[in-house]
Amino acid sequence: MPRTVDLSVPRWVHVAFVFLLIGGAFVAGVAALLDLVVEGLGLVESGYLPSLAAAVLLYLAICAVLFTRTRGGDGGSVWSAIPDSQYTGRHAESGGIARKEQEDAIRELQDERE
Structure with missing residues (x-):
């Protein structure tokens, strides 16, 4: 029996890599632009460190x-991006019919409760 090794990388590693890659480019670019503006206006002699701090704060914000926007709504479900009218149409084969039945059952229970 052959042995296999799983070399897949967890999703959080991909997210962290993209976060650092895009974040590093964003922070460096914004800090450089802010430094040019600050020095161009003659406000300070060397404003790269304050510009770097401002860029990091902006990126974190x-x-x-x-x-917070991606975590809101339906608990992060992919179905929150799909309109209810497409459950039995375009997305019927990928579980849309079952999703529609579940949401209808939940609505019925809520209506009975009221």
């Missing part, structure tokens, strides 16, 4: 906003 953008990531926090994106994180």
Whole structure:
């Protein structure tokens, strides 16, 4: 019997890599632009460190906003992006019919409760 080794990488590793790759490019670019603006206006002699700190804070704020927006709604379900009218149409074969039946049952229970 042949032995196999699973070399797949967890999703969080991919996310962390992209976070650092895109974040590093964003922070470096914004910090450089802010430094050019600050020095161009003659506000300070060398403003790269404050510009770098501002760029890091801006990137973290953008990531926090994106994180909260993607975590809201239906518990992160992929179905939250699909309109209810497409459950029995385009997405019927990928579980749309079952999803529609589940949501209808939940609505019925909520209506009975009221």
